[in-house]
Amino acid sequence: MGPTDEAKIHSGAGLIEARLILMGEEAPEYLLNSLDGNLPVACDSESKDYQTSTVVDDKTYVVEGSEDGDESCINVKIFDNLTRSWLIPTVLGIKPVQLKGHSTLLLSNGRILIVKRDCPLDDCIWFLEVDTPFVKDQKKILGTEVVAWSKGVIGSAPKPIVISGPSGVGKGTLINKLMKEFPSKYGFSVSHTTRAPREKELDGVHYHFTERSLMEKDIRDGKFLEFASVHGNLYGTSIEAVEAVTDSGKRCILDIDVQGARSVRASSLDAIFIFICPPSFEELEERLRARGTETEEQVQKRLRNARAELDEGRSPGLFDHILVNDDLETCYENLKKLLASDENADTLYQPTTKNLKVDVSRMESRADQKILLHSGTDGTGVKVPSLLVLDISSLKGGAPGRTRGLNAYTIESIRDGVNGIKQL
Numbered sequence: 001m002g003p004t005d006e007a008k009i010h011s012g013a014g015l016i017e018a019r020l021i022l023m024g025e026e027a028p029e030y031l032l033n034s035l036d037g038n039l040p041v042a043c044d045s046e047s048k049d050y051q052t053s054t055v056v057d058d059k060t061y062v063v064e065g066s067e068d069g070d071e072s073c074i075n076v077k078i079f080d081n082l083t084r085s086w087l088i089p090t091v092l093g094i095k096p097v098q099l100k101g102h103s104t105l106l107l108s109n110g111r112i113l114i115v116k117r118d119c120p121l122d123d124c125i126w127f128l129e130v131d132t133p134f135v136k137d138q139k140k141i142l143g144t145e146v147v148a149w150s151k152g153v154i155g156s157a158p159k160p161i162v163i164s165g166p167s168g169v170g171k172g173t174l175i176n177k178l179m180k181e182f183p184s185k186y187g188f189s190v191s192h193t194t195r196a197p198r199e200k201e202l203d204g205v206h207y208h209f210t211e212r213s214l215m216e217k218d219i220r221d222g223k224f225l226e227f228a229s230v231h232g233n234l235y236g237t238s239i240e241a242v243e244a245v246t247d248s249g250k251r252c253i254l255d256i257d258v259q260g261a262r263s264v265r266a267s268s269l270d271a272i273f274i275f276i277c278p279p280s281f282e283e284l285e286e287r288l289r290a291r292g293t294e295t296e297e298q299v300q301k302r303l304r305n306a307r308a309e310l311d312e313g314r315s316p317g318l319f320d321h322i323l324v325n326d327d328l329e330t331c332y333e334n335l336k337k338l339l340a341s342d343e344n345a346d347t348l349y350q351p352t353t354k355n356l357k358v359d360v361s362r363m364e365s366r367a368d369q370k371i372l373l374h375s376g377t378d379g380t381g382v383k384v385p386s387l388l389v390l391d392i393s394s395l396k397g398g399a400p401g402r403t404r405g406l407n408a409y410t411i412e413s414i415r416d417g418v419n420g421i422k423q424l
């Protein structure tokens with residue numbers, strides 16, 4: 001069975017009624033056309049509004065895009081076919097922009113594949129998660145319907161590194177050394193915080209210093225991978241902070257507290273988790289005081305929290321590695337060894353070119369998790385491959401960040417030779 005065969009797909013009457021209830025008018029022709037198969041492809045070219053409908057069990061997911069001048073926006077609504085009512089879901093993740101239309105295909109793993117029309121390959125593949133483990137968890141937490149966007153990325157990426165440990169243990173010092181020695185290899189995930197900047201701390205470099213109300217709005221808008229209240233302030237990692245570093249080909253380093261590490265562990269981000277311990281509690285206290293960045297009251301608060309963090313950090317299942325930061329140089333060497341041994345665990349596949357422009361007229365799924373996209377066009381205008389194969393068998397990550405590990409190749413080069421395919 002192929003990806004779409006496994007999913008329970010309905011088409012027909014319920015959807016048309018849904019449209020009629022919504023619009024108070026007759027169902028448009030493009031929608032009716034989309035009902036006779038599992039591949040609704042919709043584009044209402046006159047109004048510049050684009051809509052597709054995908055039925056998953058008892059619900060119909062309606063994805064609407066519209067253009068307003070240079071702006072474009074995309075919205076998701078759900079029609080509950082049992083109660084015959086519309087539901088407005090909480091939408092998490094970063095949405096696609098600049099749509100000139102889209103096509104959809106229901107996949108078997110709780111995702112809807114969305115392909116933007118007339119768009120370069122590196123921005124045309126998107127996933128709307130409607131029933132993945134992440135979305136199920138969020139539905140429980142938020143008590144609403146939830147859908148979550150993620151952008152599909154061709155090729156794999158280096159695993160991010162989460163570094164945690166009590167305040168003053170030396171996380172920042174170790175990370176700075178790593179970034180200084182390997183500037184092209186590692187990139188820092190710049191967190192958001194509501195705490196005030198310390199002397200010499202720069203906005204956008206050490207943190208994005210922000211107001212609580214703004215950060216809370218961004219959290220509600222699904223822009224954060226994780227967030228936590230730490231020592232009385234709000235701290236959080238935005239999805240973009242991690243994905244921008246990873247997109248640049250660098251290994252992303254997150255310096256976050258234990259609560260944040262737990263949230264990332266529960267997310268779809270496939271990371272390596274390292275906990276840094278002090279040689280003793282007394283030494284931790286000494287380092288924190290010697291740093292001289294906190295008031296006595298703040299030092300006391302951080303030390304109180306440190307006891308709980310040390311217990312949590314050592315609890316089984318959360319961290320992959322524990323390093324003791326006694327002598328700085330020794331700890332740094334151990335960290336480098338550990339990262340080097342983990343580096344080769346995943347063979348990285350990077351596409352050689354992403355120039356292809358895709359203008360999909362039809363999508364088909366294949367039993368082996370390969371999706372055929374009909375009618376690709378070359379961005380340079382030189383070639384017009386008619387068939388692009390999208391291989392989704394090795395997906396990694398997912399909402400609310402990127403879905404990586406996609407592979408793509410054109411079929412036109414079967415005639416040309418090497419193994420019958422040309423990898424992008």
Ligand SMILES: Nc1ncnc2c1ncn2[C@@H]1O[C@H](COP(=O)(O)OP(=O)(O)OP(=O)(O)O)[C@@H](O)[C@H]1O
Pocket residue numbers: 165166167168169170171172173174287288290291325326327328329
């Ligand atoms: N191995 C070490 N031996 C002695 N001092 C150290 C060692 N590692 C770091 N330090 C010092 O300890 C202080 C705290 O280090 P650092 O600021 O890196 O901690 P941190 O874990 O990042 O703290 P926070 O979580 O509060 O940001 C700094 O003054 C740093 O120079």
Ligand SMILES: Nc1nc2c(ncn2[C@@H]2O[C@H](COP(=O)(O)O)[C@@H](O)[C@H]2O)c(=O)[nH]1
Pocket residue numbers: 164165166167171191192195226227228230231235236237255256257258259260261
């Ligand atoms: N959960 C998160 N914790 C974070 C993040 N950024 C930093 N931190 C942690 O906060 C404390 C205090 O940091 P400080 O700069 O005020 O000393 C420390 O443990 C950091 O690891 C984040 O984005 N999320």
